[in-house]
Amino acid sequence: xxxxxxxxxxxxxxLVTGAAHAAGAGIAWDKFPVEKLTSDAALQNGAxxxxxxxxxxxxxxxxxxxxxxxxxxxxEQIKANLLxxxxxxxxxxxxxxxxxxxxxxxxxxxxxxxxxxRSRSAAGQGSGADYLYTYLRTYYRDDSxxxxxxxxxxxxxxxxxxxxxLQGERKPTFTRATEHGKDVEVFSGWxxxxxxxxxxxxxxxxxxxxVAFLQWAGEPAQKTRQQxxxxxxxxxxxxTVIAWRLNAAYWKDIK
Amino acid sequence: xxxxxxxxxxASMVDKLTLWTQNRFPTAFDAYRVxxxxxxxxxxxNIWYVFGALAILVLVIQxxxxxxxxxxxKPDAAKAFESVEYIMRDVPWGWLVRYMHSTGASAFFVIxxxxxxxxxxxxxxxKPRELVWIFGVAIxxxxxxxxxxxxxxxxxxxxxxxxxxxxxxxxAIPFVGADLALxxxxxxxxxxxTLNRFFAFHVIALPLVLLGLVVAHIFALHDVGSNNxxxxxxxxxxxxKTGIPLDxxxxxxxxxxxxxxxxxxxxxxxxxxxxxxPEMGGYFLEYNNFIPxxxxxxxxxxxxxxxxxxxxxxxxxxxxxxVNVFCVIIGVSALMAAWKAKLPSLAxxxxxxxxxxxxxxLKTFDAKFWGVVVMGASxxxxxxxxxxxxxxxxxxxxxxxxxKAVYGVFVVVFFILGWLGIETVSDTKTLMAQIxxxxxxxxxxxxxxxxxxxxxxxxxxxxxxxxx
Numbered sequence: 001x002x003x004x005x006x007x008x009x010x011x012x013x014x015l016v017t018g019a020a021h022a023a024g025a026g027i028a029w030d031k032f033p034v035e036k037l038t039s040d041a042a043l044q045n046g047a048x049x050x051x052x053x054x055x056x057x058x059x060x061x062x063x064x065x066x067x068x069x070x071x072x073x074x075x076e077q078i079k080a081n082l083l084x085x086x087x088x089x090x091x092x093x094x095x096x097x098x099x100x101x102x103x104x105x106x107x108x109x110x111x112x113x114x115x116x117x118r119s120r121s122a123a124g125q126g127s128g129a130d131y132l133y134t135y136l137r138t139y140y141r142d143d144s145x146x147x148x149x150x151x152x153x154x155x156x157x158x159x160x161x162x163x164x165x166l167q168g169e170r171k172p173t174f175t176r177a178t179e180h181g182k183d184v185e186v187f188s189g190w191x192x193x194x195x196x197x198x199x200x201x202x203x204x205x206x207x208x209x210x211v212a213f214l215q216w217a218g219e220p221a222q223k224t225r226q227q228x229x230x231x232x233x234x235x236x237x238x239x240t241v242i243a244w245r246l247n248a249a250y251w252k253d254i255k
Numbered sequence: 256x257x258x259x260x261x262x263x264x265x266a267s268m269v270d271k272l273t274l275w276t277q278n279r280f281p282t283a284f285d286a287y288r289v290x291x292x293x294x295x296x297x298x299x300x301n302i303w304y305v306f307g308a309l310a311i312l313v314l315v316i317q318x319x320x321x322x323x324x325x326x327x328x329k330p331d332a333a334k335a336f337e338s339v340e341y342i343m344r345d346v347p348w349g350w351l352v353r354y355m356h357s358t359g360a361s362a363f364f365v366i367x368x369x370x371x372x373x374x375x376x377x378x379x380x381x382k383p384r385e386l387v388w389i390f391g392v393a394i395x396x397x398x399x400x401x402x403x404x405x406x407x408x409x410x411x412x413x414x415x416x417x418x419x420x421x422x423x424x425x426x427a428i429p430f431v432g433a434d435l436a437l438x439x440x441x442x443x444x445x446x447x448x449t450l451n452r453f454f455a456f457h458v459i460a461l462p463l464v465l466l467g468l469v470v471a472h473i474f475a476l477h478d479v480g481s482n483n484x485x486x487x488x489x490x491x492x493x494x495x496k497t498g499i500p501l502d503x504x505x506x507x508x509x510x511x512x513x514x515x516x517x518x519x520x521x522x523x524x525x526x527x528x529x530x531x532x533p534e535m536g537g538y539f540l541e542y543n544n545f546i547p548x549x550x551x552x553x554x555x556x557x558x559x560x561x562x563x564x565x566x567x568x569x570x571x572x573x574x575x576x577x578v579n580v581f582c583v584i585i586g587v588s589a590l591m592a593a594w595k596a597k598l599p600s601l602a603x604x605x606x607x608x609x610x611x612x613x614x615x616x617l618k619t620f621d622a623k624f625w626g627v628v629v630m631g632a633s634x635x636x637x638x639x640x641x642x643x644x645x646x647x648x649x650x651x652x653x654x655x656x657x658x659k660a661v662y663g664v665f666v667v668v669f670f671i672l673g674w675l676g677i678e679t680v681s682d683t684k685t686l687m688a689q690i691x692x693x694x695x696x697x698x699x700x701x702x703x704x705x706x707x708x709x710x711x712x713x714x715x716x717x718x719x720x721x722x723x
Contacts, residue, residue, distance in 0.1 A: 064345070225351075
């Protein structure tokens with residue numbers, strides 16, 4: 001009996017190991033500091049960065065402004081600091097960019113960012129937050145591109161480095177190495193050509209805040225979900241014990 | 256009609272009410288007796304026997320959460336994706352209902368696969384339970400259709416392109432394929448028309464069929480009685496006084512309390528996924544499906560949801576060289592039959608002729624079409640399982656030990672095929688899938704031969720049970 005339970009558990013564990021989806025091009029992802037998700041200050045700073053830097057070309061049209069009550073902002077604070085595109089705090093984060101024009105300008109329509117963090121996960125590579133955290137920190141100057149910018153996590157990206165004032169301008173350095181018997185160029189570090197208003201640490205920190213906001217916006221119910229889940233499991237744990245004893249009480253008559 | 260009974264003087268209100276109902280609706284009381292309190296199930300059923308009850312639970316979860324989802328979901332190509340996010344964010348408890356439904360879909364398949372495997376282990380499909388099994392396979396088929404159509408509804412990239420790929424498979428059928436695919440889509444590409452008809456099928460047509468089949472499955476089971484891990488008939492040993500099987504115990508309360516425990520444990524696993532890993536590493540909710548469907552942008556990698564991947568693997572394994580392998584297998588078997596089998600010469604000629612026709616057909620039509628045939632056959636073959644198994648015992652317990660290895664390898668092959676169905680194609684992986692496909696079909700098609708071989712263990716007269 002126990003052996004069989006273990007066998008079925010083993011089978012279910014095999015199902016859990018991540019689905020290996022096609023790996024995209026780009027460098028290995030850095031780990032997003034997940035503790036940012038539990039900090040309202042970080043989420044609020046992320047919201048500020050998002051509204052100021054992203055929410056002109058990108059929409060987040062499923063996210064309501066007043067949902068930010070959940071991260072500790074009052075309607076008054078939202079109205080005073082974060083409401084640029086509308087005057088109703090119950091509106092969603094829509095933008096007035098014409099998709100046709102956007103396509104002309106950038107070559108692609110900037111995607112809606114409501115669930116961007118959820119869509120960019122890849123098994124074996126990391127979470128969507130890991131990707132975004134890496135992506136936002138690996139822009140570099142590349143004069144061969146129309147925008148003058150390129151990205152290590154998303155090679156040939158259409159979006160220019162919107163946050164360049166904060167990060168400054170950088171160029172990656174590569175070293176030659178042998179991998180699987182082939183000569184390859186491996187990313188080894190950064191060379192700063194023009195400093196930004198934030199130093200490297202402060203910039204990383206700001207990007208972690210921004211990604212935390214995007215992660216939160218992807219599923220605002222996430223925190224509630226996990227908190228409730230603990231109670232549900234506690235209840236079911238107790239119920240399982242009762243069901244087990246009830247079962248035993250009936251079955252003791254069966255010889 | 257049963258006789259009207261009169262309550263004795265001084266009967267309680269409850270007794271009176273019960274009698275009042277019983278006089279007017281005796282069928283309900285009969286059903287309770289036949290299916291619950293006087294349905295005698297073998298007392299030795301083990302943990303493998305909980306998955307039927309769990310499947311009913313998940314069916315109910317899917318129907319109830321489905322009803323609430325349709326209150327807010329919009330089957331419109333322009334609004335579908337948005338309405339799902341609306342459910343996830345703005346509908347009170349919408350996220351919970353949606354996660355229950357999406358996790359429920361995968362849970363349904365996990366449970367049904369385990370339930371079917373139990374049938375395989377203990378020979379539950381064999382006489383007199385052939386129809387129970389056939390209804391079950393029909394349920395599995397309808398469930399696959401239900402899951403496939405439901406998967407289009409969130410209108411994400413994977414929904415869209417998954418449907419596109421699968422519907423295009425039908426186009427590979429000779430002569431009628433193109434028209435058939437058009438009929439399914441309702442348009443030349445997957446679009447609003449497809450979404451609307453899939454919605455109709457998903458929320459009403461298929462669930463109705465499913466419920467009907469579930470009722471048939473359970474009624475047929477309760478007519479012939481449940482099997483047990485020993486694979487012996489408890490009805491062969493009745494209590495001479497009562498006529499009740501000696502090894503049988505009433506379903507209610509014994510198996511209801513058993514199932515309550517199983518439900519509780521199941522709900523713990525189910526809740527752990529819903530509350531802590533609703534995407535299940537991209538298996539239950541695929542990451543790509545958080546990108547709205549874009550007919551102009553084909554994803555680099557399209558894979559069906561995990562529960563379809565073993566069959567999808569077999570489809571992809573059917574390449575031109577694989578069709579040649581089929582030709583050789585058919586040719587050699589026909590020649591073997593002509594040479595060795597004890598058949599009249601006319602029958603031998605017929606076998607050889609049939610093989611020649613089969614090979615001619617295999618070489619006439621495209622490998623893609625045969626891939627679709629292989630995929631279809633991989634599920635359809637389950638229907639004839641009761642007639643493929645010629646083993647003198649039902650249960651794996653009393654089969655030769657090497658039979659267990661045959662079943663074990665079958666399970667491993669099934670998992671490997673499932674894994675390969677998610678992976679991108681490579682030469683090695685295609686070869687693996689081809690070997691897996693040959694084993695899968697060999698397991699079933701050669702069963703009439705191998706299931707009789709070996710030394711079988713003596714089957715006990717009565718079920719083996721140790722009190723617990």
